[in-house]
Amino acid sequence: MQIKIKRLGGFAGLEENLVAVDVDTLPKPVADELRERVAQLAMLSARSPTPVGADQFHYEISIAEPGAQPRTLTVVDEGDPEQPLMQQVRAILDLVAGKP
Numbered sequence: 427m428q429i430k431i432k433r434l435g436g437f438a439g440l441e442e443n444l445v446a447v448d449v450d451t452l453p454k455p456v457a458d459e460l461r462e463r464v465a466q467l468a469m470l471s472a473r474s475p476t477p478v479g480a481d482q483f484h485y486e487i488s489i490a491e492p493g494a495q496p497r498t499l500t501v502v503d504e505g506d507p508e509q510p511l512m513q514q515v516r517a518i519l520d521l522v523a524g525k526p
Contacts, residue, residue, distance in 0.1 A: 427461065428490040431519065437481045444485075445522050460521050464489060467514040471499045474511060485515050 427449040433442045449457045467487065483503040490496040501511045 427464070427492075428488075429460070429464065429518070429522075430488040431515070432486045432488075433483055434486060435481065435483045440483075445519060447522050456521055460518060463514055463518050463521065467499060467501070467511065467518070468497075470511050470514060471501065487515070487518070 429445060429447050429449060430443070431445040433444055434440065449460050452460065464487075468489075482505075485501045485503065487499040487501065488496065489499070501515050503509075503512055506512070
């Protein structure tokens with residue numbers, strides 16, 4: 427599984443590549459948790475309406491798996507640290523960065 431995460435938007439209209447990782451190259455416990463986090467993010471994303479607002483950051487999470495169509499999930503950062511979608515995005519970023 428390949429995961430790429432970009433952060434886009436904001437007042438200045440930024441585009442920043444945050445992560446590009448091949449999950450299969452990571453230690454098994456980290457890879458397993460990443461797969462679980464991505465699955466949770468996909469499930470939450472399917473049930474959440476996309477918020478509307480100017481100047482918000484949004485994250486594009488591209489996922490490529492062997493035998494499956496590549497897909498992209500978009501998460502809008504509404505500025506609420508308790509937002510479940512953003513909690514998953516932060517957890518994925520922390521896992522890739524090696525943070526506990």
